[in-house]
Amino acid sequence: QVQLVESGGGLVQPGGSLRLSCAASGTVFSPYTWGWYRQAPGKQREEVARLTMGGSTNYADSVKGRFTISRDNAKKSVYLQMNSLKPDDTAVYYCNRVSVQFPWGQGTQVTVSS
Numbered sequence: 001q002v003q004l005v006e007s008g009g010g011l012v013q014p015g016g017s018l019r020l021s022c023a024a025s026g027t028v029f030s031p032y033t034w035g036w037y038r039q040a041p042g043k044q045r046e047e048v049a050r051l052t053m054g055g056s057t058n059y060a061d062s063v064k065g066r067f068t069i070s071r072d073n074a075k076k077s078v079y080l081q082m083n084s085l086k087p088d089d090t091a092v093y094y095c096n097r098v099s100v101q102f103p104w105g106q107g108t109q110v111t112v113s114s
Contacts, residue, residue, distance in 0.1 A: 002026040002102040006095055009108030012085055020080040020108055022095030030073040033098040036080045038091035039107075049080060050098050062088070085112045 008020040020036070035050035048060045049069040057069055068081040078095050092107040 004095055004102060004105035006093060006105050006108040009093060009110045011111045011113065013114050014086060014112055016085050016112070017081070017083045018085065018110060020082065020093055020095075020110075022078045022080075022105070024076045024078075024095075024102075027076075027097075027102065029076040034069075034071060034078045035096060035098045036067075036069060036078070037094045037096060038089075038110075039094070040088075040091040043091075045094070047098075048093075051078065082110070085110075087112045 003025045004022060006020060006022045008018060010018060012018055031053055033050055033052045036048050037045050038048055039045040046060065048063050049067055050058050051069045051071055059067060066082065066084045071078045090110060090112050092109050094104055094107045096102055096104060
């Protein structure tokens with residue numbers, strides 16, 4: 001049974017930083033492309049970043065230059081370093097395999113507000 005557990009969210013002021021973590025269990029991790037997604041209230045879930053096994057990355061235009069995705073295959077974990085946070089970044093953040101996604105985890109809430 002695959003389980004995805006996200007953590008690291010919280011309340012932060014505009015301009016602040018957070019580092020999100022996601023631990024996967026019950027699946028092979030390293031061969032796949034993993035991504036971070038977010039869903040704001042009243043909006044559809046969107047992909048914000050992805051990272052291939054080979055280290056290639058892709059970011060949504062809205063986070064490019066501010067967010068950095070990384071992974072630790074030995075720990076079956078993927079991370080999202082978020083800098084220069086804006087109120088528009090407020091959302092629940094999730095990780096998942098990019099293709100043939102697993103059941104979603106509970107996500108971690110990120111709130112950017114003064």
